[in-house]
Amino acid sequence: MESLFSAGLRIQRRVISALMIRELATRFGRENIGFLWVVAEPLLFASLVGVIWRLTKGAEEHGVGIISFVASGYIPLVLFRSAVSRSVGLFSANGSLMYHRQIKIADFVLVRFLLEMISHMAAYIIIGLVLFAFGEFPVPADIGLFLGGWGIYAFFTLSLCFVLAPLSEMSSVLEKLVPVTVYLMIPFSGTFTMLSWLTPSIQEAMVWSPPAMAMEMMRGGLYGDDVVVFYSVGIPLAMSMVLLLLGLAMCRRVRRTLVVE
């Protein structure tokens, strides 16, 4: 006799994979070139910004190649931006699936995020290889640190999605605020800056920005000794964990009042 837990796990796996396939079919399938854009947009952005910076500032910024620096910052930011904006109104949009009890609303958040993460990781690899072929991307000096940074970045993004998805059902103001907030956080995300370029007081404050910490780790892993990095692993992890727990509790609460057509 199968235990309740393993039966639950089996159903969960089934649901997650079915939702992933469904999402793939609606997003990337059939007529559009969805996935291609995930790769093309950061590639285009990194190249254009790289070209402009190169013309105005020269080939290197603080000793690292500009194009790879922009690309390595921008791809995680695109992941963050699209995961966050896609989690707004997620439950209402998927309301028809609430007819099937084995699907829990947390599954929607997880599936959307996983898909974003996988496609952006694939985009990262493709962009990295293309730029490497042109001599514009380094071989990661410390792949472990790089992946650790990517992992923390992704975990923070997921945790935030878990909070935003239920919050957007509680208040429609959020829908308008999210894009602005994402833009405003760019200076604090480490996307286009490294901590070592900043003043000590700002460096200290940046410890409280999980994306900035994760980005430092990724840059450290990418450029190795060419850059000086300052980061904490514990603070961003703890902050993400708190967000995640808060988000799960909010999902539970929102589910009770969710009106399904």
Added chain:
Amino acid sequence: MIVCAGVRKSYPMGHGQREIIRGVDLVIRPGERFGILGRNGAGKTTLIKLIGGVEMPTSGSIHRHMSVSWPLGFGGGFQGSLTGYDNARFIARIYGREYRELRDFVEDFSELGRQLSMPVKTYSSGMKARLAFALSLAIEFDCYLIDEIILVGDQNFQRKCHTELFEKRADRALVLASHNPGTILEYCNRAMVLDGGHATVYSDVEEALRIYNDL
């Protein structure tokens, strides 16, 4: 068995709350054919959604000790942008069924033909109901929740529904919501009248119908 205890449901309305279901206690046993009677807006669909777990009660509890279908109605349960086949594939996956068998049954039962490869949002409500019916029959539940749609489609389709649901699956439980007394009288052996959020259960369907007609 499905056990509802002290179930209440309210929806936000303006600045306040409007209570649609005001305390329903109900036990549905295996094999029972249970009718829910009520005028438009009495809360039949809401109650069916609560029993099916689509929405959660504001207070009270609902326990399901048998497999219960999703509410079969004119909408819901499908992704409009996906085709009938895609939806069938999705449902086969989440319920852990073999897609081929499900597809064969759906093709045969729904008689939707080539329409099955069109997005579900292009279906008429009757066609959606056929698809929902076909899928839920293919999955085999202990209890079917049916919201008004028993009389959908032409004679031929109705006959098929009758054979599949009332002859081949005569041992299954059924919860049927309708404002049509004839439907309830024909199919149910116990009934409830919903009025102003209050529910009264009658073991005699004819008595329930008498009360309902006097509302």
